[in-house]
Amino acid sequence: MTTITPQATKDAPPGQGAVGGSRTLLSFVGGQNLSLIGALAVVLALFGILNENYLSVSNMQVIAEAATITGLLAVVQTVVIICGGLDISVGSQVGVASVVSAMVFTSTGDNALLGVAVAVGVGVLVGVLNGLVIVYGRVNPTIATLAGLAAYKGLAQLLSDGRAQGYVLNDDIFVFLGRGKVAGIPAMVWILIAVAVAVHLLLTRTDIGRNIYAIGGNDTAARLAGININKYLVAVYALIGVVAAIAGILLTARTGSGQPTSGSEGLELKAITAAALGGCALRGGKGGIGGTLLAVALLGCLENGLTVEGINSFWQNVAQGALLVIAVVIQQRRSGERAVGLPT
Amino acid sequence: MSDTPVLALRGISKRFGAVQALTDVQLEIRPGEVVALVGDNGAGKSTLVKVIAGVGPADDGEIRWEGRQVQVHDPQDAQQLGIATVYQDLSLCENLDVVGNLYLGRELRRFGVLNEVGMERRSRELLDTLSIRIPSVRVPVASLSGGQRQTVAIARSLLGEPKVVILDEPTAALGVEQTAQVLDLVERLRERGLGVILISHNMADVKAVADRVAVLRLGRNNGVFDVRATSQEEIVAAITGATDNAVTRRQARSVEAGA
Numbered sequence: 314m315t316t317i318t319p320q321a322t323k324d325a326p327p328g329q330g331a332v333g334g335s336r337t338l339l340s341f342v343g344g345q346n347l348s349l350i351g352a353l354a355v356v357l358a359l360f361g362i363l364n365e366n367y368l369s370v371s372n373m374q375v376i377a378e379a380a381t382i383t384g385l386l387a388v389v390q391t392v393v394i395i396c397g398g399l400d401i402s403v404g405s406q407v408g409v410a411s412v413v414s415a416m417v418f419t420s421t422g423d424n425a426l427l428g429v430a431v432a433v434g435v436g437v438l439v440g441v442l443n444g445l446v447i448v449y450g451r452v453n454p455t456i457a458t459l460a461g462l463a464a465y466k467g468l469a470q471l472l473s474d475g476r477a478q479g480y481v482l483n484d485d486i487f488v489f490l491g492r493g494k495v496a497g498i499p500a501m502v503w504i505l506i507a508v509a510v511a512v513h514l515l516l517t518r519t520d521i522g523r524n525i526y527a528i529g530g531n532d533t534a535a536r537l538a539g540i541n542i543n544k545y546l547v548a549v550y551a552l553i554g555v556v557a558a559i560a561g562i563l564l565t566a567r568t569g570s571g572q573p574t575s576g577s578e579g580l581e582l583k584a585i586t587a588a589a590l591g592g593c594a595l596r597g598g599k600g601g602i603g604g605t606l607l608a609v610a611l612l613g614c615l616e617n618g619l620t621v622e623g624i625n626s627f628w629q630n631v632a633q634g635a636l637l638v639i640a641v642v643i644q645q646r647r648s649g650e651r652a653v654g655l656p657t
Numbered sequence: 658m659s660d661t662p663v664l665a666l667r668g669i670s671k672r673f674g675a676v677q678a679l680t681d682v683q684l685e686i687r688p689g690e691v692v693a694l695v696g697d698n699g700a701g702k703s704t705l706v707k708v709i710a711g712v713g714p715a716d717d718g719e720i721r722w723e724g725r726q727v728q729v730h731d732p733q734d735a736q737q738l739g740i741a742t743v744y745q746d747l748s749l750c751e752n753l754d755v756v757g758n759l760y761l762g763r764e765l766r767r768f769g770v771l772n773e774v775g776m777e778r779r780s781r782e783l784l785d786t787l788s789i790r791i792p793s794v795r796v797p798v799a800s801l802s803g804g805q806r807q808t809v810a811i812a813r814s815l816l817g818e819p820k821v822v823i824l825d826e827p828t829a830a831l832g833v834e835q836t837a838q839v840l841d842l843v844e845r846l847r848e849r850g851l852g853v854i855l856i857s858h859n860m861a862d863v864k865a866v867a868d869r870v871a872v873l874r875l876g877r878n879n880g881v882f883d884v885r886a887t888s889q890e891e892i893v894a895a896i897t898g899a900t901d902n903a904v905t906r907r908q909a910r911s912v913e914a915g916a
Contacts, residue, residue, distance in 0.1 A: 520764035530750035538762030598752035
C-alpha cells in the first residue's frame with residue numbers, strides 16, 4: 314500500500330522535517346498519479362496516431378471545455394468521498410441550477426447576475442437538504458442521494474416543463490462564461506482551475522481539510538477529538554451544491570439555454586469514476602485533487618478520442634462503467650481487503 | 658504526593674433503564690498517583706469512565722475538581738477541566754500521520770493555514786520528553802505497531818496539558834515488549850505529576866505501575882487497596898466477590914478512610 318521511507322525524515326533536524334515529510338508524501342502521491350499520466354500518454358498517443366487532428370490545439374480546447382463540468386463535479390465528489398460519503402445526485406443538481414439560472418435570467422429582464430446568484434442559492438439549499446437528510450435523517454449517503462438523483466431531476470423537469478428554457482446568449486456575461494477566453498484558455502477552464510486550486514488548498518493546507526481527512530479515516534476518533542462531524546458533513550454537501558450550481562450555470566452558458574436533463578444526465582457516474590480513478594478510497598480518508606483532475610483529463614481524452622473515431626456512444630457507456638469497476642477493484646487490491654462477504 | 662485529590666467522585670449513580678449500572682460509587686485521584694480501576698466485565702468501569710469523561714453523565718452524585726464541585730455534561734467540559742481520556746482502539750485516524758493525529762482537533766495555524774513545521778517540531782519535542790521512539794513523525798499511523806499507536810494516543814492526550822489522564826485498557830492486545838513500553842510511559846506520566854486512572858484486566862500490569870487499586874463489583878465500590886500492601890490474590894478476590902462479606906466490607910471501609 315503505502316511506501317514509507319523513514320530514513321528520509323529520521324535524521325532531519327527539527328524544522329526541516331516538514332520538507333522531508335512533504336517529499337515522502339509527494340513520492341507516495343506521485344506513485345498513484347504516475348500510472349494515470351502513463352495511461353493518459355497512451356490514450357493521447359493512440360488517438361494521435363489514428364487521427365491527425367486529435368492532438369491539435371483546437372481539439373484540446375474542445376476536450377478541455379467538455380471536461381470542465383465533469384471536472385467541477387469530480388473535484389467536489391473527491392471531497393465528499395474523502396469524508397466517507399458519496400453524492401449521486403450531482404447530475405440532477407446541475408440540471409436544477411441550469412434551469413433556474415436561465416429562467417430567473419429571462420424572467421428578471423435579462424439580469425444575468427441575479428440568475429447566477431439565485432442558481433447558487435438554490436444549490437446551497439439542495440446541498441444542505443442532502444446533508445440534513447443524511448446526518449439527521451440517518452439515511453445512508455448512497456440511498457439519500459439516489460433519492461436526490463430522482464427528485465432533483467423531477468424538480469428540474471417540473472420547473473422547466475421538461476424542455477429547454479430561456480435563451481441566454483444575448484447576454485455578455487453568459488457569452489463570456491460559455492465562449493470567452495482568457496490568455497488563450499477558455500473561461501470555463503479557468504473557473505475549473507480556480508475551484509480546483511481552492512479546494513486543493515483547503516484540503517492540504519488548512520485544519521478544515523485535515524479534519525475532513527480525519528472524519529473519513531476514523532469518524533469516532535474525529536468526534537472524540539472535538540470535531541463537529543455533523544457540521545462538516547452538512548457543509549461538504551452544501552459545497553457540492555454550490556459547485557454543482559456553478560457547473561449548471563456553465564452548462565446553460567455553453568448550450569445557450571436552461572437544460573433540465575440534457576447535458577447533465579450521467580454526470581454523477583463520470584464524477585465518481587474520475588474520483589475513484591484518481592485514487593479516492595470509497596471508504597474515505599484517502600484521495601486528492603491532483604489525482605482526480607488527471608483522471609478527469611484521462612476520461613475526457615478517451616471520450617473525445619472514441620467520438621472522433623466514430624465509435625458508437627453506447628460503447629462509451631460500457632467503457633465508463635467498466636472503468637469505474639476496474640478503478641475500484643484496483644483500489645481494493647491495493648488496500649489488501651480480503652475477499653470475504655460484502656466489501657466495506 | 659499531595660493530599661487534596663485533584664479529582665474526587667462521591668455517590669455516583671447511573672441507571673440504564675432497568676439496569677442500575679453504578680450505585681453510590683466513590684473514587685479519588687491525587688496528583689502524581691496511578692489509580693488502577695479494576696473489576697469484572699459489566700462491573701461498571703466503562704460507565705464510570707464515561708461519567709468522568711463527560712460522554713455519559715451520571716444521574717446522581719457529585720464530582721469535585723481540586724476540591725470544588727463541578728458539572729461534567731459533555732466531553733468539552735471534561736477537557737476544559739483538564740481530564741484527558743485515551744479510549745482503546747478509538748483514538749487515532751490511521752490515514753493521518755503521527756503529527757496529524759497528535760494535533761487532531763487542535764491544529765496549529767499560522768496566517769490561517771496549517772503550521773506544519775511548528776506542529777512537527779513540537780511533536781518531536783513531546784515524543785522526546787516522553788522517550789517515545791517512532792521511526793518518523795510523518796509516517797501514517799497505519800504503519801505503526803500496536804504499542805507505538807498506544808503511546809502516540811497517550812502522548813496526544815497530553816497536548817492539552819491535562820491534570821488527569823484516563824487510560825482505557827491501554828495494554829489490551831499488546832505484546833510483552835509493547836506492554837512494557839506503555840507501562841514505562843504511564844510511570845513517566847506519574848513523574849510529571851499527573852493523576853492517572855488506569856483501567857486494566859491485567860493484574861501484572863496493575864501491580865507493576867499502580868499506587869492504589871479501586872475495585873468495582875456489580876456497579877459498587879468493592880474496596881480500595883494499596884498495591885504494595887495487597888497481594889494479587891486479595892485483589893482478584895475483591896473483583897470476583899469471594900470477599901464480599903461483612904468483615905471484608907468493614908476492612909475495605911477502613912482502608913478507604915485511611916487512604
